[in-house]
Amino acid sequence: MERKASVQWKGNIQQGLGEISTESGVLNKTPYSFGRRFGTEKGTNPEELIAAAHSSCFAMAFSAALGQKGFTAETINVNAAVSIEKNGSDWVITHSNLVLRAKIPGIDQNQFKTIAEDAKNNCPVSRLLDTEISLDAALDGGEVRATH
Incomplete structure (x- = not known):
């Protein structure tokens, strides 16, 4: 493909x-x-497109990983924020922060945390990015933080 x-x-x-x-x-x-x-001009840019790719890829990887464990989410909401910073004379993408909010019947916090971290580490876009990837995941008000 x-x-x-x-x-x-x-x-x-x-x-x-x-x-x-x-x-x-x-x-x-x-x-x-x-x-x-x-700057502040309206319109897209490479980092926004990477954020869109990362959030959509992660959501699909998380959904697939849930299914492998016998769970189906009612909702999965993912936001991604991709940061670019000046490093000397070069610009470098330094971070992608994923924020996951999900409603999943029958799952406990430990299962949720394990599946979310696995999806973060194994989503194809995460594997492509050579940068820090963080995850802020919450299930029914609980909170999970992981850094890659």
């Missing part, structure tokens, strides 16, 4: 403009720019 995306960039880094398209057509010449990435 292979998924494809393409970009066209015109101009210099600060005033230039890029367009992202995906093979599926979900993104079709979607604009991105320096101001959208490092």
